[in-house]
Amino acid sequence: MAYDEKLADRIREALAHLPEVEEKKMFRGVTFMVDGKMCVSVSGDEMMCRFDPALQETVAEKNGFRTMIMKGREYKGYGYISQAAIKSKKDFNYWIALALDYNKRAKASKKKSKKKI
Helix, strand or coil, rough: CCCCCHHHHHHHHHHCCCCCEEEEECCCCEEEECEEEEEEECCCCCEEEEEHHHHHHHHHCCCEEEEEEEEEEEEEEEEECCCCHHHHHHHHHHHHHHHHHCCCCCCCCCCCCCCCC
16 A cells, blocks of 8 residues: 555644544555544545535635546545645645544444344
């Protein structure tokens, strides 16, 4: 699983002030869970953010953004941001703030229960 460690370190630093941050290996990289909910990831050399799906059209107009598509399905409220679009601290902080803002209202995914045989 190759992902940009420097970008992961930037995200760790940005989230360091929060009490409930957990890292999980997923999406070809590392995902930062905040309060038990997916918030921000590093996948390859891109940052992936979870944000309010109602902002999809506005966010889609941002430079360096592309909507997450998995198995041919578009996921509103999830998107990848290129390295070029987060070079500046201001741009990077915009995406972190967007993800953290939605994290407060987002629902945690349901844990899959293990079937007993």
